[in-house]
Amino acid sequence: MQAPPDFFERLVVQLLVAMGYGGSAAEAGRALGKSGDGGVDGVIDQDALGLDRIYVQAKRYADNKVSAGDIRDFFGSLDRFKASKGLFVTTSGFSSAAKETAELLSKRIVLIDGHMLTRLMIRYDIGCRVEETIQIKKIDEEFFD
Numbered sequence: 001m002q003a004p005p006d007f008f009e010r011l012v013v014q015l016l017v018a019m020g021y022g023g024s025a026a027e028a029g030r031a032l033g034k035s036g037d038g039g040v041d042g043v044i045d046q047d048a049l050g051l052d053r054i055y056v057q058a059k060r061y062a063d064n065k066v067s068a069g070d071i072r073d074f075f076g077s078l079d080r081f082k083a084s085k086g087l088f089v090t091t092s093g094f095s096s097a098a099k100e101t102a103e104l105l106s107k108r109i110v111l112i113d114g115h116m117l118t119r120l121m122i123r124y125d126i127g128c129r130v131e132e133t134i135q136i137k138k139i140d141e142e143f144f145d
Contacts, residue, residue: 001062001091011126012058012089013042015117018124021054022046039077040086055083061092066111068097075105084108089117 016022022044042056057074059066071088078086085108088094093113094102102109112120121127 001060005060008060008091009041009056009058011121012056012087012117013044015120015124015126016042016044016054016056016087018126019120039073040081053081053083055081055086057086057088059088059090059092061090063092065093065095066090066098067095068101071098071101071105071109074109075107078107078109086110087112090114091117 039057040055041058044054044056046052046054055078057070057077059070066088071094074086074088078084087110088102089112091114093115094111099111102111
């Protein structure tokens, strides 16, 4: 929460690339991180030519929940970029009206709250690393039959 806003935007794009969006090329994801970005904080090219893109909105909120108005604003940004899908990520959560709005709109908008973001970061080793691994072996009795 204390890092600059562009750090969070880069984190989200890095996570999406680690999850396999945009293929294996790190250049497939870009955090825009500037004012006048048209309401979009990042872009992921899903193919090598950039014909299919995922647009990302990243909001760092401590206590505030993302509102239905925030979702509608992002929807308008998607429309401006002629995009068919988007991802809205927040460190907090989404109001019930925001969730309902995302479900009802004609463009696919996936919502990721702070809890899901944390789980995905751990699963894809973003911002963390394995410190110790323990393996416990058991005899495979079928092997000896």
